Amino acid sequence: MQPREYLVLAVANLAIVNWLSLVDKTFMWPQEHEVKQNFTDDGHQYDVAIVGGGVVGMALACSLARSPLTKHLKVAIIDSNPALGKRNCINKEDPPDPRVSTVTPATISFFKGDVPFVNSVVDFIVDYHFHWFDLLVYHYCPFQIEGHGDRCLTFPFLLFLHELDIGAWQYIQQHRHAYFDKMQVWDYTGLGYTRYNARDVNKEVLGCVVENKVLHSSLLSCLENTDFRKTIYPSRLTSMALLPSSSSMGVDSTLSTTALFTKGRLAKLELSDGKSLYAKLVVGADGGKSQVRELAGFKTTGWNYSQNAVICTVEHTEENRCAWQRFLPAGPIALLPIGDRFSNIVWTMNPKESSDCKTMNEDEFVKTVNHALDYGYGPHPKSSSSGGPDMFSWLRGDVTISANECFEVPPKVIKLASDRMVFPLSLKHANDYVSKRVVLIGDAAHTVHPLAGQGVNLGFGDSHTLSEVIAEGIAVGSDIGEVSLLRKYEAERKPANMMMMAALEVFQKAYSVDFGPLNILRAAAFNGAHYISPLKKSIISYASGEQKMPFSLPLFS
Numbered sequence: 001m002q003p004r005e006y007l008v009l010a011v012a013n014l015a016i017v018n019w020l021s022l023v024d025k026t027f028m029w030p031q032e033h034e035v036k037q038n039f040t041d042d043g044h045q046y047d048v049a050i051v052g053g054g055v056v057g058m059a060l061a062c063s064l065a066r067s068p069l070t071k072h073l074k075v076a077i078i079d080s081n082p083a084l085g086k087r088n089c090i091n092k093e094d095p096p097d098p099r100v101s102t103v104t105p106a107t108i109s110f111f112k113g114d115v116p117f118v119n120s121v122v123d124f125i126v127d128y129h130f131h132w133f134d135l136l137v138y139h140y141c142p143f144q145i146e147g148h149g150d151r152c153l154t155f156p157f158l159l160f161l162h163e164l165d166i167g168a169w170q171y172i173q174q175h176r177h178a179y180f181d182k183m184q185v186w187d188y189t190g191l192g193y194t195r196y197n198a199r200d201v202n203k204e205v206l207g208c209v210v211e212n213k214v215l216h217s218s219l220l221s222c223l224e225n226t227d228f229r230k231t232i233y234p235s236r237l238t239s240m241a242l243l244p245s246s247s248s249m250g251v252d253s254t255l256s257t258t259a260l261f262t263k264g265r266l267a268k269l270e271l272s273d274g275k276s277l278y279a280k281l282v283v284g285a286d287g288g289k290s291q292v293r294e295l296a297g298f299k300t301t302g303w304n305y306s307q308n309a310v311i312c313t314v315e316h317t318e319e320n321r322c323a324w325q326r327f328l329p330a331g332p333i334a335l336l337p338i339g340d341r342f343s344n345i346v347w348t349m350n351p352k353e354s355s356d357c358k359t360m361n362e363d364e365f366v367k368t369v370n371h372a373l374d375y376g377y378g379p380h381p382k383s384s385s386s387g388g389p390d391m392f393s394w395l396r397g398d399v400t401i402s403a404n405e406c407f408e409v410p411p412k413v414i415k416l417a418s419d420r421m422v423f424p425l426s427l428k429h430a431n432d433y434v435s436k437r438v439v440l441i442g443d444a445a446h447t448v449h450p451l452a453g454q455g456v457n458l459g460f461g462d463s464h465t466l467s468e469v470i471a472e473g474i475a476v477g478s479d480i481g482e483v484s485l486l487r488k489y490e491a492e493r494k495p496a497n498m499m500m501m502a503a504l505e506v507f508q509k510a511y512s513v514d515f516g517p518l519n520i521l522r523a524a525a526f527n528g529a530h531y532i533s534p535l536k537k538s539i540i541s542y543a544s545g546e547q548k549m550p551f552s553l554p555l556f557s
């Protein structure tokens with residue numbers, strides 16, 4: 001929304017609220033703002049328990065910590081990963097870690113932002129009781145809202161808060177990361193290629209490659225620089241219990257933790273170190289083998305690809321500034337810039353080939369990689385100067401900048417710069433994301449093929465939406481573990497995640513078959529994506545996370 005639209009909504013809201021207050025004389029301002037807990041103070045009782053402090057779980061914690069609506073929540077993070085107990089200990093001089101993520105512009109926006117500024121404005125309004133601003137933010141409501149007394153946040157202010165982001169990008173910028181504004185995709189048949197350029201959609205970047213350890217430590221730094229009431233349990237979840245709700249009527253909030261558990265108002269979690277804790281909402285952010293998903297009885301759909309991904313860091317003589325991906329008969333190989341003169345390789349292949357690649361000597365591996373990215377398996381595609389654009393002139397619309405870019409050979413790899421790691425690949429999707437007091441996010445809800453580098457971006461989308469839904473629940477005074485509230489999260493994220501999974505599946509299948517007519521079709525698809533500008537723009541927007549559906553193609557706009 002534009003600031004002008006917020007203002008219009010704010011003024012409309014103000015008029016309605018003031019009119020109502022004059023009519024029924026119930027309008028009033030509380031004299032003090034204090035954070036109240038709705039329960040007896042028990043050290044082991046939380047509003048939210050996040051099981052899994054990986055990047056997605058940490059992004060949720062940061063998002064809750066930064067929003068004025070949720071920053072008062074008491075949150076537990078459960079994970080035995082020792083990185084959670086460490087302060088920033090990344091040495092810039094070390095070669096990059098082989099585990100990296102390509103983050104989309106939508107994720108970058110989520111990570112950026114000057115939320116402390118917004119918080120201080122809200123605190124100023126609250127502390128100094130500045131009525132005119134107050135009118136834009138709060139109005140009287142007939143029930144108590146945790147952390148906000150008897151005031152409701154106005155609709156425009158709620159919308160404004162929803163668009164806030166978590167402020168972790170400043171920490172990422174202190175470490176190695178690589179923005180890229182160009183991408184080239186082609187296959188081994190030499191029949192076609194597609195180039196993308198951020199300027200095709202008037203943007204500066206298509207994405208940024210960040211080491212996973214940098215993402216994680218940036219989120220941790222972001223969380224540590226707030227006064228958020230979080231407790232980290234360096235342990236693992238072993239069991240979870242939830243009793244049925246005894247009644248739908250309100251429950252006395254001064255009841256003991258055990259009484260609230262007995263009435264189904266809290267879930268009980270038991271940890272591997274013998275500790276236990278209680279929470280209104282349990283978030284399963286514990287990855288592809290989620291224990292929360294298992295214990296809560298969520299069913300999944302999926303399969304193992306008979307493919308592994310070999311990943312490692314490699315070095316060039318010059319800095320690489322483009323993301324490259326070539327589809328080979330056994331699967332795609334990606335060469336992603338990671339900063340300085342390093343790139344990251346994500347190479348999908350069958351299990352036998354992956355174990356050969358892991359064990360072959362370094363020189364041989366470097367030769368194999370260069371072969372796969374250059375003339376290996378087939379010829380280079382012909383460049384656009386060969387007349388390709390004319391084939392599509394009848395539907396291509398305005399010409400994108402990249403449509404005139406020639407095919408390029410990726411920079412040569414000169415050296416292996418890390419260990420080689422092998423990951424088996426699978427697709428898994430939870431049939432449901434929510435049940436009473438339990439919600440799944442990130443890989444716990446969906447594990448996808450890494451061919452388009454979307455997995456963690458989908459997870460960040462989940463964190464963002466879930467924190468908004470929790471904030472909405474707090475704003476209207478509802479129980480944040482209620483399934484009716486959590487369904488709003490599921491309704492937004494499930495279709496978006498399934499759409500991306502389907503698109504990746506089509507790619508994965510289309511490029512894993514070597515069959516003459518299909519090769520021609522694939523070449524047509526490459527050329528179409530290269531020359532048809534509305535199609536290209538739509539692909540870029542969808543892959544950037546800025547457009548929800550891949551098919552809203554304004555083909556003839």
Ligand SMILES: Cc1cc2nc3c(=O)[nH]c(=O)nc-3n(C[C@H](O)[C@H](O)[C@H](O)COP(=O)(O)OP(=O)(O)OC[C@H]3O[C@@H](n4cnc5c(N)ncnc54)[C@H](O)[C@@H]3O)c2cc1C
Nearest residue numbers: 052054055056102236237286287442443453454455456457
């Ligand atoms: C080879 C490869 C390349 C990839 N490249 C990209 C890319 O370029 N871009 C992209 O967007 N995505 C990429 N992905 C996907 C991405 O890595 C995942 O989507 C992402 O790591 C998921 O994050 P998560 O926090 O949901 O889960 P995880 O990273 O798996 O974190 C789960 C956390 O939960 C903890 N945990 C597990 N069980 C328990 C328990 N019982 N109790 C407490 N804690 C527990 C673990 O210790 C861990 O810290 C790639 C994946 C692979 C395999």
